Amino acid sequence: MNFIRNPVNWAFAMLSMLMVPYGWSQKNSTESGYKELFNGKDLSGWYTYQRQPEPTSKVVGLKMEDGKYVEPIGLNKDPLGVFTVVELDGGKVIRISGEVFGILVTEEEFEDYHLTLEFKYGEKRYPPRENAKRDSGILYHSFGKEAARGGVWMSSVECQIQEGDTGDLWCVQATTAKVNVETDGDGKFKYNPSGPLQEFDWRGSRYCQRSFDYEKPYGEWNTLDIYAFGDESIHVVNGIKNMHLKDIRYYEADKSTPLTKGKIQLQSEGAEIFYRNIRIGPISKMPNL
Structure with a gap:
């Protein structure tokens, strides 16, 4: 099931906008055209990729030179249990340990959708980010x-x-993507819907700060929603919009093309994190948030 320009799915879209509040039941999400990306049992529908571990991790048989690993763990190999399903807070959740930089990737790609999930930071942190902020991310249109x-x-x-x-x-x-921005005292770009459009791309200025921090205190579950329609997307944290991308594009052989679809990656990036209630459904327009 994917949502790439499927007129049948569009019929569900208005229902989803009207009927799907935060914390809906699995029954309601199914009826409104939403799909559970995590089935609550295992990692069916996903695959993994992991780069070379840090020297502090022990992976038998992986090539090392001068005390460092020089080859990746690779596709669908997980000797350290970086991506698992565990019991937490009364239900099954995805645990990403963070010990090795890696990705948990949907087998399908999606277009014109609302992605919603919950996340909660764990305790463990690993080199090279053992003293840094706990970090992960949703990489979409992959x-x-x-x-x-x-x-x-x-x-x-x-x-x-x-x-x-x-x-x-x-x-x-x-x-690349464009964002309405302001600059803070350090000259960093920050999302401001009333500001001028600024382009960001992977070759130079590729980072833009969200408008405000709407996370809950450490130890609580947060809700994250991503709305993607056409060449735009919106990030919503705990019900409040804090980023809006426009004119999302990709480059191939120096030619740029609108980027409107792709797979979804969940990052393992040096810190333990948990995910649950991962759902996706079609939309026929960008919501007015």
Whole structure:
């Protein structure tokens, strides 16, 4: 099931906008055309890719030179249990340990959709980010091969999930987007719907800060929604919009093309994090948020 320009799915879209509040039941999500990306049992419908581990991790049989790993763990191999399903807070959730930089990727690609999920930071942190903010991210409109950026990520647009920074934009390898911005005292760009449009791309200024931090205190579950329609997307944290991308594009052989679809990646990036209630459904227009 995907949502690539399917007129039948559009019929469900208005229902989804009217009927789907935060925390809806699985029954309601199914009836309104939404699909559970996490079945509550295992990682069916997803695949994994992991780059080379840090020297502090022990992976038998993986090539090392001068005390460092020099080859990736690769596709659908998980010797350290980076991506698992565990019991937490009364139900099954996806646990991403963070020990190795890696991605959990949908087998399907999607277009014109509302993606919603809940996340909660864990306790563990690993090199090279053992002293940094807990970090993960949703990389959407993902395309091409794994390891296009940083030896692990696919080309995509990222909705950052990081302590205090959830909703930030990162353009990940061969992608660009425009955002209405203001600049803070340090000259950094920050989303402001009343500001001028600024282009961000993977070759230079590829990062834009969300408008405000709407995360809940550490230890609580947060809700994240991503609305993607045409060449635009919106990031919503705990019910409040804090980022709006326009004119999302990708480059291939120096030619830019609107980027409107792709797979979804969940990042493992040095910190333990949990995900649950991951659902996606079609929309026929961008909501007025």
